[in-house]
Amino acid sequence: MKTTRSTAKPVHKPAFANGDDIQIPVFTLLKPDGTLYAGAGQSSLERDTARRLYRAMLYTRVLDERMMAAQRQGRLSFYMQCTGEEAAVVGATAALDDADMIMAQYREQGALAYRGFTTEAFMDQLFGNQGDPAHGRQMPIHYGSRELYYLTISSPLATQIPQATGYAYGQKLAGQGHCTLAIFGEGAASEGDFHAALNMASVHKVPVIFLCRNNGYAISTPVTEQFAGDGVAARAFGYRMQSIRVDGNDALAVYEATREARRLAVEENEPVLIEAMTYRLAAHSSSDDPSGYRSKKEEEAWRKKDPLRRLQRWLLDLGWWEEAEEQELVESLRREVLDTMKRAEKRRPPALETLVTDVYAEVPPALREQFDELVAHVRRHPEAYPRSAPWLDADQADDALQDDPSAHDGEARP
Amino acid sequence: MKTTRSTAKPVHKPAFANGDDIQIPVFTLLKPDGTLYAGAGQSSLERDTARRLYRAMLYTRVLDERMMAAQRQGRLSFYMQCTGEEAAVVGATAALDDADMIMAQYREQGALAYRGFTTEAFMDQLFGNQGDPAHGRQMPIHYGSRELYYLTISSPLATQIPQATGYAYGQKLAGQGHCTLAIFGEGAASEGDFHAALNMASVHKVPVIFLCRNNGYAISTPVTEQFAGDGVAARAFGYRMQSIRVDGNDALAVYEATREARRLAVEENEPVLIEAMTYRLAAHSSSDDPSGYRSKKEEEAWRKKDPLRRLQRWLLDLGWWEEAEEQELVESLRREVLDTMKRAEKRRPPALETLVTDVYAEVPPALREQFDELVAHVRRHPEAYPRSAPWLDADQADDALQDDPSAHDGEARP
Amino acid sequence: MSRMNLLQAINNALDTAMAADPRVLCFGEDVGVFGGVFRATSHLQEKYGRERCFNTPLVEQGIVGFANGLAAQGSVPVAEIQFADYIFPAFDQIVNESAKFRYRSGSLFDVGGLTIRAPYGGGIAGGHYHSQSPEAYFAHTPGLTVVVPRNPHQAKGLLLASIRSPDPVIFFEPKRLYRAAVGEVPDEDYQLPLRQAEVIKAGEDITLLAWGAQLEVVEQAAEMAEEAGISCEIIDLRTIVPWDVETVASSVLKTGRLVVSHEAPLTGGFAAEIAATIQSRCFLYLESPIARVTGLDTPFPLTLEKEYMPGPLKVFEAIQQTMDF
């Protein structure tokens, strides 16, 4: 049993080091203006994927603008934007197989957009109406999709990181060549779960990719108060894990890095840590106002590095995209979002019974009793419960329907 | 706001790295035979400290042998040996100021020995008798001493590591030039608390030294299943923290490394991670039998690197120690341990009331009621409670004593 | 006296504590420049410097571990957990460490200086993870003191008492009241007693017991009951553990009836402990079963939050049923 794998010769003078000499470069292909750096290799991004990628970034931007406005108008209780980080999120997603698992934090709607989450699905979750598969139980932006291999978002930070390690271990045993992508912020990377996840992944050689969006802030806390080190990438060395730092505003670079990371993960069972250097252009959430902790000037400097314009220019130069096409697309997306939102706002709330289903696979008797009491109570005071009282009888009709076994038509497990 | 401190130039080809090229050498001064390596600088260890250090190592060895035997004889419920790791523990302690705080894991009795914890204090804790300041509430080996700045041991692993960061932050604010030494195993370093502690220490520039005893195993788990990386030292780079790897069986090297670490911590507010490469020569604890998970051969190889013989030779060569002196000392220590143990075994158990004191600063009324019921119960069934029933009336006399305010004579806070 | 909301009262208490004792430190996620996501620590960094009021990295187990160490050293840490829902990563540091520090060392070491503050409770459309009321988890842990204030005046006095208590305290702040509850708060430094419940309204027929934001709900229910001719005695438990059995028991000995209400799920909630103790203490005086009005045994929902919560109507119905038993 060796207690170290180091082959370094012993030294006889105390040699302290703090890793200052480890300089992790940023991998980037597109210049801020969207042209390729000299020396940038051929991109492996094909036309269709490139267009799909850019479309998803555009969609995300349109969605965020529209929903933030809706929140400001008081139509929505809460919202979080991906703005500025679309390249990191969508670029990575595009490099995966569509059946690879994604376990994200909350700011990664771009990944869903790329995989074809419908506007209706976005809206139903945001408005917590009857169409939301999670029955309006979670706050807005806590999307999930089993079909699209996107784990339902959970607010406690970093919990999905060791879960990703476990999920990927299961994928490895299943032997279908899939991997898991965990996405999280540089703030979340301070949690104990991060350490657990990376260490376990490297010990058990798990096909998982850890993508850290280093966007400069965790709410108001700048990275300088989050860690003293040079970003998050260098932590990988402590686990002897492959890592790379990439320009998170360069979709092309993120795509290439993730593609190679996926190869390492799936073909060599080498977990990988990717640190995407980017910036949270918007407020942390609709509840936040960044003017108290950072300058407009700083924001402006980053606005110039907008990941959308950068990729757009590259696409235009290749002739894979047209300005006119974009205008039309944006127009139609805006309409689609607005129209769908209007419908979603009007959809009825989830059935009262959804308060007690899904706690366990079956509703236990004592909980069923609590529910029955609640129903009786709501019936006695319908005026106090406008969200559920009007639908009580409709719900019972639904229940009858659900007791029909043919209604249970199960979707296959991912 | 910069999101990285790296000054590396961007690259345009994806460059993955796993830190394999970071080779952390082992700092060592004494050869296995106890002579100095060529190139080893002058040791700053002075004669008196060197003798005190070696004595504490010897004491620890004697204590461990004797108590392990006592455990085997059924006189003691449980025991853990420091055997093989005395240099790492005592060497580091000797490099501190005696009023620096030590927060250890459980295998660091050598630190207490160095600071003068009495044999009686060891025995009273081990036998959980009335002399134990913690009133026999914790398992054997959970020593603590406020006078000696040694935090009472807590079984949950790694919890003391972020506590050390906090304690040291308090020391920094107090401005008395003290630091805290956290000692823990390479297994404990896998806990989330480790990550939290190191990151917070480096962000807040805290005078704390993290000493990881990498002794090859966490119970049965070899380091190869604990982490994939090259030991624990490299993790420091992820926090831009000073670190050094040292031969943990070389007391001289551990002393020098810790001395410099202390200077960095106290004078420059730079936390330091020291990884001491060593080997747990004994079983994990008296409940463990290592033959199921490692070979005698492996143990033998390490037995040859015994840290005691190594330091002894150096001391002998300097004329700072005599063989005869050693023999006499060992004899007298053995006698002292044995005699004290015999007395401790016979000391009465803690007073029944110690079951309910110290939960809160004052016993709350409901708990006082629980206690009164217990006393009445024990009085009704004295035969069932041989540990407490015989002393109930003696305890009441003690209580009367304790109500005398002069008995409360407070020791100054460390 | 100044008119303050609950948030201002908390901020004022922290300011008072920091001014009075240089060993008091405030830290947690975003508590520095920003003053906390709810602004409970506004201006403290400005006033007392970065060494005494600061942001921590995002790691609750580290925040509490660090705070435990500081308290052991003799500092007086007031650590903020951004939402009570995020206190669980620190559960080990609280339950195995803070709570047992003094006992396991025989008072050689203690973390009596420790206070952990966290916004808590529902009613702000926070869903699963911005609504929980986890007091019962901590109430099963000897060594801890758990406090919940009901209004600004209480908040300042109880928080100051918590910071100065010789035992570690978890101080849950009903965030629904942060801006909603406004009242007169003394400007000076004052403390309200821990471990003492307060009878906030005397009555004859039934005892209503609650804590934090739930008192407002219980008060509304009591009004409805009074209209129906039922005289309610209302008690604010204030300290969840160690709890004031005497005050509650004497009230129930008088009224013979008890309704306890909290937002947390029913099963294993702290009302269970109260009911268990009181049925034992007051057995022969009870005229009807002790009723519990609580959240459902489910995670906290969003759209149907109103249906989930133990609102005034539910409490009122429980009063009626208890009277009619």
Next chain:
Amino acid sequence: MSRMNLLQAINNALDTAMAADPRVLCFGEDVGVFGGVFRATSHLQEKYGRERCFNTPLVEQGIVGFANGLAAQGSVPVAEIQFADYIFPAFDQIVNESAKFRYRSGSLFDVGGLTIRAPYGGGIAGGHYHSQSPEAYFAHTPGLTVVVPRNPHQAKGLLLASIRSPDPVIFFEPKRLYRAAVGEVPDEDYQLPLRQAEVIKAGEDITLLAWGAQLEVVEQAAEMAEEAGISCEIIDLRTIVPWDVETVASSVLKTGRLVVSHEAPLTGGFAAEIAATIQSRCFLYLESPIARVTGLDTPFPLTLEKEYMPGPLKVFEAIQQTMDF
């Protein structure tokens, strides 16, 4: 049928589960080659390979996080926490994640395959941190199932049922019984029902309710009581949550008296929930207050462990007091 101790029964159940379903995995600290510090996973790595039975790094939050992910993926993880006292670093992953996984996703995802095993309870001279009975912490968490077996036969049947349950289960193994409890255990694959209490002895005068190792204690107390002419009905709760109210309530409706006993501290222990529910269900039938015989409201001690624990004499006295009320 084979004679086995409780540890062998657990090992046999794991072996049975792994043989029957290739998706079942066992892991945790030292569970690999070594077979766990108590040897509950002996020979499983040998039989099923390192991919299905393995050591993890020493990090409970990681073990449960990893297990949650595996369960979501469709594997059937059986994670070991080396001692229940060390489950707290994983508290967030259990309480905020495992418990809420299904609810928050509307069953799009669930961790139903998850089982967490941990040796638990006192009586082995383990002091603070090798003796705790933390069931009540989890019992306050909707979504979790908590199971405690009382003997080898129960252990195998309940563990197999837990592994196959569509809900995440925490399975606490009374380690005091690991070698002490020996009995006949069927060799074949069988399951005992979760969420059903078992009346293990019928009686008329009083109901005694307990779980795990505490049943042995209660049985001894019942023998003393029978000698004194008191007829005891003994119930093993088996599943702590969701608990079987019906079985307990019908027994108490018959006997009119209830003593509940557990090792965990009194305040907020699960006996509180039982007392609260039963006083409400059986109010008019109760002839005396429901009694709780539990550990003291302190951390778990060592030298005076016997004094701390709710032993047969304490339970017997509670029976007498309840009868004499």
